[in-house]
Amino acid sequence: MTAVSQPAYESVGSPLSQLFSDGWIATRRNLIKIRRVPEILVFTILQPIMFVLLFSQVYAGAMNVPDYVNFLMAGIFAQTVIFGSTFSGAAMAQDLKDGIIDRFRTLPMSPAAVLIGRTNGDLVINSISMMIMMGTGWLVGWRVTTSVWGFLGGVAVLLLFSYSFSWVMALLGMSVRSPEVINNASFMILFPLTFISNAFVPIHTLPEVLKNIAEWNPVSALVESARQLFGNTNPDFPEPTAWTLQNPIITVILGIIVMLAIFVPLSVKKFKSISSR
Amino acid sequence: MTIIQAEGLTKTYKSKSGPVHALAGLNLSVPQGTVKALLGPNGAGKTTAVKVLTTLIKPDEGTAHIDGIDVVNNPKAARRIIGASGQYAAVDENLTGFENLEMVGRLYHLGAKTARKRAQELIDQFELTEAGNRPVKGFSGGMRRRIDLAGALVINPKILFLDEPTTGLDPRSRLALWEIISQLVNDGTTLLLTTQYLEEADHLSDDIAVIDGGKVIAEGTSDELKAQIGGHRVVVTLVDEADAGAAREILARHGDGTPTVSERTVEVSVVDGPRALQYVLSDLGQANIQLHDAGMRRPTLDDVFLKLTGHRAEDEASKNDAEMEKAQ
Known part of the structure; x- marks a missing residue:
């Protein structure tokens, strides 16, 4: 082994440009992971195809809902991207367990970069899933009946909502520290949360108690926004009584802003103090 | 010139069985270009001390400076001159050895070209060619440890911290790592390492600080410590x-x-x-x-430890290892 001269530092730019550069490097790490971990690829590509086909083909006949495929798709989009956000939680917990967080924290990088990279990873996973689901949906008869703007708006609320939810999960992952607990807990919480909503059945068909929960469930507002923006609503259904469902797009945008305003600073603060074991 | 200086460090953790004083007034001073070993059993406070000095945790009390930089108040400046490698090989399993090292270089802000060049240099130096182009997942503990150590050396840091660098390695990998560390030190790097192996402290360091109960209980060269008893x-x-x-x-x-x-x-x-x-x-x-x-x-360092603390270092260590395995 020979002595090597100390490599020169590249002039360090402004904090903001450093944040972007560090954030991109951390994002690239997660993009490589998406390519190399088979479980993520299964979740991202195969599971969405399976869900769209199973729900649209198996349930469509039994559901007393006219044009079930067009009703269903927003629900499947919402469920899939919300589950996609849980990767950030499990991954932050795993990184803590593996000790790589200690490595990052001893480097002169922006403290938000690892989290930005992680949540961007979820955003990419969810974007790919969305494209796969939209393609599969189109094949089984799903159609956007509004405009290009409606279509883009619908995709945007779904992705932005799940992106802000990734920050919530990242904070949880750093606090709980066990990837297994995060995975099991998200399963136990997110399945009821996405099913007791308007995602797969019209809300007025639910029993009274569940109906009240479903109306105020933020997932319902997300699904309803996507339905409105894609033009998949059914005019024959009764008007919802909850304010959140009467104004779903405003509700979802407010939800996104509130989640980001609370959980981005909290997560960065948490990151600055965590260390493995 | 003193390059690492810590005074009166304390750190207390809460636990189910009451407060744990991980650091209880630790003082440390390391001259530039020397190797200091923190020697002590598990739970003595070695890792906590290194975590404070590498900006990972803040002490409850006390001050710590490296190369004149206050690590508590100016962690970012401190991070520009240190390399650190912890007890667990901190590598990304899904990245190749090269990608891991390149990423670390980029995050030290070396620039894309320099980071790639430096990663390749380290791959060659550490004989990691095999791991260079394949994901780390599936490589042996010794190989991961080498990649991790290489990660700590990406900037040829002024000060290097190694926390139990050979714990969990087989004897052959341990000897290989000792060889690498000895060569580094010849290049003039200041090294602070922790170990629970007396032999390791004896072999690698100029100066030893014996730690027990969160404090330095004896300090000196291996010979000086032996002379004490x-x-x-x-x-x-x-x-x-x-x-x-x-x-x-x-x-x-x-x-x-x-x-x-x-x-x-x-x-x-x-x-x-x-x-x-x-x-x-x-x-x-x-x-x-x-x-x-x-x-x-x-006399061996084990005799020193027994005399100073009333218990043997290695026994304690193996007992703790056994407990940890049980807990897992």
């Missing part, structure tokens, strides 16, 4: 355990401490080794005590 030790092994009492008396007569008896072996520290051995052998011969073996030895 006397010069040589005379050790005799008897043929018949029944003679142990008589032999003990004879050793007590010529030693400068209380002899210890362990089955057929009786041992005492002495001032003048060869002379004491002569007297001991002559008296044992007159008393007609038959010997299986007799001789003198230099």
Whole structure:
């Protein structure tokens, strides 16, 4: 082994440009992971195809809902991207367990970069899933009946909502520290949360108690926004009584802003103090 | 010139069985270009000390400076001059060895081109060519440890921190890593390493700080520490355990401490080794005590630890390891 001269530092730019550069490097790490971990690829590509086909083909006949495929798709989009956000939680917990967080924290990088990279990873996973689901949906008869703007708006609320939810999960992952607990807990919480909503059945068909929960469930507002923006609503259904469902797009945008305003600073603060074991 | 300076560091953790004083007023000073080993059993506070100095945790009290930078108030400046490698190989399993090192270089803000060049240099230096282009997942512990160590060296740091660099490695990998560390140190890097292996501290460091209960309880070169507990030790092994009492008396007569008896072996520290051995052998011969073996030895760091803390370092370490395995 020979002595090597100390490599020169590249002039360090402004904090903001450093944040972007560090954030991109951390994002690239997660993009490589998406390519190399088979479980993520299964979740991202195969599971969405399976869900769209199973729900649209198996349930469509039994559901007393006219044009079930067009009703269903927003629900499947919402469920899939919300589950996609849980990767950030499990991954932050795993990184803590593996000790790589200690490595990052001893480097002169922006403290938000690892989290930005992680949540961007979820955003990419969810974007790919969305494209796969939209393609599969189109094949089984799903159609956007509004405009290009409606279509883009619908995709945007779904992705932005799940992106802000990734920050919530990242904070949880750093606090709980066990990837297994995060995975099991998200399963136990997110399945009821996405099913007791308007995602797969019209809300007025639910029993009274569940109906009240479903109306105020933020997932319902997300699904309803996507339905409105894609033009998949059914005019024959009764008007919802909850304010959140009467104004779903405003509700979802407010939800996104509130989640980001609370959980981005909290997560960065948490990151600055965590260390493995 | 002192490059690492810590004064009065304390850190207390809450636990179910009450507060744990991980650091209880730790003082440390390391001259530039030297190697200091923090030696102590698990739970002595070594890792906590390194975590404070590498900006991972903030102490409750006390100050810590590296190269004049206050690590508590100016962690970012401190991070630009240090390399750190923890107890667990902190590598991304899904990245190749090269990608791991390149990422670290980029995050030190070396720039894309320099980071790639440096990653390749380290791959060659550490003979990681095999791991260079394949994801780390599936490589041996020794190989991961080498990638992790290479990660700590990406900027040829002014100060290098290695927390138990060889824990969990097989003897062959351990020797290989010692070799690498020795070479680094010849290049003038200041190194602070922690270890629970006396042999490792003896082999790698200029200076040893013995840590127990979150404090430095003794400090000095390996020889100085050994001198603290006397010069040589005379050790005799008897043929018949029944003679142990008589032999003990004879050793007590010529030693400068209380002899210890362990089955057929009786041992005492002495001032003048060869002379004491002569007297001991002559008296044992007159008393007609038959010997299986007799001789003198230099004290080991284990003797130092036993004398200073009242318990053996390695025993404690292996006990803790066993407990941790049970817990898992």
